[in-house]
Amino acid sequence: MFLQRQVERKQRLAWPVYMQQQADKVRNPLLEAFYAAGCPAADTPICEVPLVALDFETTGLDVQQHAIVSIGVVPFTLERISLAQRRYWLLQPSRPLSHTSIAMHHITHSDVESAPDLSEILPELLMQLAGRLAVVHFRHIERPFLDQAVKLRLGEGVRFPVIDTMSLEARLHRLSWWARLQRWAGRPPVSIRLGDSRQRYGLPHYQSHHALVDALATAELFQAQVARHHDPQTPVGRLWS
Numbered sequence: 001m002f003l004q005r006q007v008e009r010k011q012r013l014a015w016p017v018y019m020q021q022q023a024d025k026v027r028n029p030l031l032e033a034f035y036a037a038g039c040p041a042a043d044t045p046i047c048e049v050p051l052v053a054l055d056f057e058t059t060g061l062d063v064q065q066h067a068i069v070s071i072g073v074v075p076f077t078l079e080r081i082s083l084a085q086r087r088y089w090l091l092q093p094s095r096p097l098s099h100t101s102i103a104m105h106h107i108t109h110s111d112v113e114s115a116p117d118l119s120e121i122l123p124e125l126l127m128q129l130a131g132r133l134a135v136v137h138f139r140h141i142e143r144p145f146l147d148q149a150v151k152l153r154l155g156e157g158v159r160f161p162v163i164d165t166m167s168l169e170a171r172l173h174r175l176s177w178w179a180r181l182q183r184w185a186g187r188p189p190v191s192i193r194l195g196d197s198r199q200r201y202g203l204p205h206y207q208s209h210h211a212l213v214d215a216l217a218t219a220e221l222f223q224a225q226v227a228r229h230h231d232p233q234t235p236v237g238r239l240w241s
Helices: 002-025 029-036 099-105 118-129 139-154 165-173 177-184 194-200 211-229
Strands: 051-058 068-076 087-090 133-136 162-164
Touching: 002 029, 029 118, 029 139, 051 099, 051 118, 051 139, 051 211, 068 099, 068 118, 068 139, 068 211, 087 118, 118 139, 133 139, 133 211, 139 162, 162 165, 165 194, 165 211, 194 211
Parallel strands: 051 133, 133 162
Antiparallel strands: 051 068, 068 087
């Protein structure tokens, strides 16, 4: 466990170096511009970091078998959410919709029939992300799905640091000594799903499984997490993954 934490710490500190290395390495101009925008140093206070909440709806959870069907983006800081700059895209997925996915996010075949491919909106999406630190709820969706989708279209993938609000909740409610004691006592684990996490901070209930609404919900949740459990001066390297 100690060695794993040391490796994770080195990875967190290495993100700015990685971004610069990729800027020099990638061949595609879109990716070069994205990486050249860089990311903040690990010791930068979170209050000084420009943020962007990012959420995807997909046709399933397996990055090898499923695809992105919608994207929501909401730029924000700890003090303000920039709804005027929000973006939402409905996409033509590269894999077919399933009955399960339609029931989940209510995006149907007719909805995506004339929607663009990700390649058409990718320049604007990367522009929205460039120079900002992405905030997501469960990083094992947005980061790998975008990496795979870009790789299929450009021949090169894209990776970047994220702050995962689900992971921050897990530190409090799954990994703390109190949470472990509760599990030892046979009590069920606290839910760290987006809606349940928001409820703990007194945030309003929003409709789930809409990429733009979930991006907004994630931005608000992160603001509440910092206000209650952290400090605006917290180094961003303690929060990103």
